[in-house]
Amino acid sequence: MNNDCIVVYESIYNRNTEKLACIMARTLGCEFIRAQEALKTDLSQYKAVGFGSGIYFGSHHPAIFEVVKNLDKTEQHIFIFSSRGAPVLGNYHDPIKKLLLEKGKKIAGEFSVRGYDETGPWVIIGGGNVGKPDEKDIKKAAKFLRNCLPQYCMPDFYEQIKTKNKVKDGFVNTYSLSINETQVILKGDIVTINQSVCKGCGKCVNICPLSVIESVKNKAVPFKELDCTLCRLCEINCRERAINLHYNWLDAIKVAVRHGKRKSL
Ligand SMILES: Cc1cc2nc3c(=O)[nH]c(=O)nc-3n(C[C@H](O)[C@H](O)[C@H](O)COP(=O)(O)O)c2cc1C
Structure with a gap:
């Protein structure tokens, strides 16, 4: 905050x-x-x-x-x-x-x-x-x-990610960056969650209609980010502004295709 x-x-x-x-x-x-x-x-x-x-x-x-x-x-x-x-x-x-x-x-x-x-x-x-x-x-x-x-303004560190920032920690999309000599860990490419800022309040976990985010060791992790409908409820409701959604028009179309046949939550 x-x-x-x-x-x-x-x-x-x-x-x-x-x-x-x-x-x-x-x-x-x-x-x-x-x-x-x-x-x-x-x-x-x-x-x-x-x-x-x-x-x-x-x-x-x-x-x-x-x-x-x-x-x-x-x-x-x-x-x-x-x-x-x-x-x-x-x-x-x-x-x-x-x-x-x-x-x-x-x-x-x-x-x-x-x-x-x-x-x-x-x-x-x-x-x-x-x-x-x-x-x-x-x-x-x-x-x-x-x-x-x-x-x-809150910087969006995701824009600074390069391939070499990728971390092998079992989660597919974890990135480590050094910002002003402080280590910043980001998880997720679509639903990007700054682990260094997340306080683990769980609000995003509870508010996401598609249960994209889970809490792991008191941090929010976007396990099912491919299910994200881009509703932005997590992003808007994160008091720490730890969450940033990243998508282009192709991702938006993919979302529509992916959920096209859904009949309920
Ligand atoms: C009582 C009232 C007076 C208004 N007076 C003006 C005005 O003098 N000039 C103007 O451009 N818009 C005027 N508006 C339009 C509002 O400024 C506009 O709809 C604004 O987006 C409303 O913001 P809000 O939804 O955050 O209250 C008026 C609206 C109301 C309800």
Whole structure:
């Protein structure tokens, strides 16, 4: 768990912004909390904080303003995000940005996407921005953080694996890497689990609908990763962000073929 960062959000309408908060927290490997919880949390302990919500009548949710008003003058990196109905962001971020600047905060970056909206004139056409934020927006949100706060993002060590990193330990896909002189053990090519980070909480073991993951000596191991449907429940629910799914379009098609004849779980 990355305890240097936190994401604070409100998402009262369609949970559009919650999707952004979730991917941002995953990218940073940190927690994401609602504004009410943030009011009870000492935010000065975090080096980087994200504030986001839907845009309601031209600005962020009042609860986000409440949280920002309670911030002290600690030097922190701040990012602002939102989802909105309008095609362009315009000056919707300005009010919260002004308050943050008054608090002496540095704004590391801002991010906004369109979100499903059925208010006002949109109702005539059965809603606007249908399906948004979509997968592309989610990827953009992660990329935004990797660009503006790279120092706080969780690295995906799997990208650094070379054939020589393979370890013979009885499990087919175990890799050993040396990162900043620390040994990192990864298991799995599709469902990759960082053994060095896994705390053995068992959440992924219990949540996987296909029982892909098992617990061995208090570590999660992806024994049946070829059964993985790429639902990402393990990845999303791992508090330590020890799990990363890796797949290309061919893997995705293979999943469909493999499970094509299934009639039940
Ligand atoms: C009460 C209300 C007011 C809204 N006002 C605006 C607005 O001023 N500008 C805009 O672009 N979108 C506006 N929207 C649309 C939302 O910003 C958009 O649907 C957003 O994705 C909602 O985020 P959420 O699902 O996280 O709450 C409004 C929506 C609601 C419910």
